Amino acid sequence: MQRDTRQRRAIRAAFEEAGHPLSPQELLEAARQEVKGLGIATVYRNIRALQDEGWLEAVELPGEPARYERAGKAHHHHFHCRECDRVYEVDGCPGNLKEVTPPGFTLEAHEFVLYGLCEACAA
Amino acid sequence: MQRDTRQRRAIRAAFEEAGHPLSPQELLEAARQEVKGLGIATVYRNIRALQDEGWLEAVELPGEPARYERAGKAHHHHFHCRECDRVYEVDGCPGNLKEVTPPGFTLEAHEFVLYGLCEACAA
């Protein structure tokens, strides 16, 4: 049975407050403001627990450590700003996925990441 | 000045022969058939050297170690088989990238990865 600890509450709260995906390190720093002495192992263990529970989802970006965001959102992709390093959600989905799939291959899922400048950084 | 060693020749040859991106480990195994006793450190050092030289390009897949392929190919994306773990090139590009980009954002690049079963594994 799962218990409601200070650590877990702080970790959940960090995700509620952040409007964007968090890395384990960012999460540690955020949650430590609430729970001093919080260990990185606890952060990783809770990330996994919250994922198993279906409360969190991994956001895997090519070439960098995974970030995490609240689960249950509608299908979406991400825009990674190369200036502020922030990750934004984008709605919608590129077309002609099937036409791009090689003949004989079975398509089950897809990842899609946009890179560039966000509105603030483009100004 | 760069030297032409047995190891470097074997590594180059492995890429020429493989029709798909190779991970450092796959590369080690392939090149070892030519050069027994080849070390993994040498593989990594040559991957970097060949990248600097513009002969190789990294293929970064979300959530796993990078693979590498010959540079200079036409724009393409990749299909990752969840069964045999191989990565294939796919030609073409999904549409409506601009429609998906949020207003005010500047789109500079995109990554796109398909997941599923390759032709061999789907059988």
Add this chain to the structure above:
DNA sequence: GTCGTTGCAAAGCGTTTGCAGCCTA
């Protein structure tokens, strides 16, 4: 012979796991 290159082993780095004590239910 020079000096770039190699293999080995050790060091890094992010993530996971073992363990003894802690704390929630």
Add this chain to the structure above:
DNA sequence: TAGGCTGCAAACGCTTTGCAACGAC
């Protein structure tokens, strides 16, 4: 009080680096 949870440190897997010997030119 039981047993899930935590912090610490050690263990991991992948990649990089230090070093002395090697070998291309």
